Amino acid sequence: MFLFSRFEVEFVLSAPTSEWSGKQGYISPALLSEFLKRSSDTSKVLICLCGPTPFTEQGMKMLHDLNFSKDEIHSFTA
Numbered sequence: 001m002f003l004f005s006r007f008e009v010e011f012v013l014s015a016p017t018s019e020w021s022g023k024q025g026y027i028s029p030a031l032l033s034e035f036l037k038r039s040s041d042t043s044k045v046l047i048c049l050c051g052p053t054p055f056t057e058q059g060m061k062m063l064h065d066l067n068f069s070k071d072e073i074h075s076f077t078a
Contacts, residue, residue, distance in 0.1 A: 010035050027059050032066060049075040 012023040012031065025031060036047065047068060049059045056075045063073050 008035070027055060027062065029062050029066060032059075032062055036063075036066065036068070045072050047073050049073065051077065053077050 010023065012025060012027070013020055014024065014026050016022070016024050023031075036045070045068070047063060049056055049063070051059070056077055060073060060075055064070070
């Protein structure tokens, strides 16, 4: 994870090389809940989601199910 004051980047690879030492796996509510936290009930976040279309669509649905609004999610496909 890269952390810069108010900015965090988390890379999770589903098919990493043997050299990869970061998170690996498939998108799931449990995985998203690991690192998507609000500092308070009124705080806003911006979540950027990137990947193939099925991944992005599934991720957006999971984020909505975790109570993130459409204004807090930006998605684009790779």
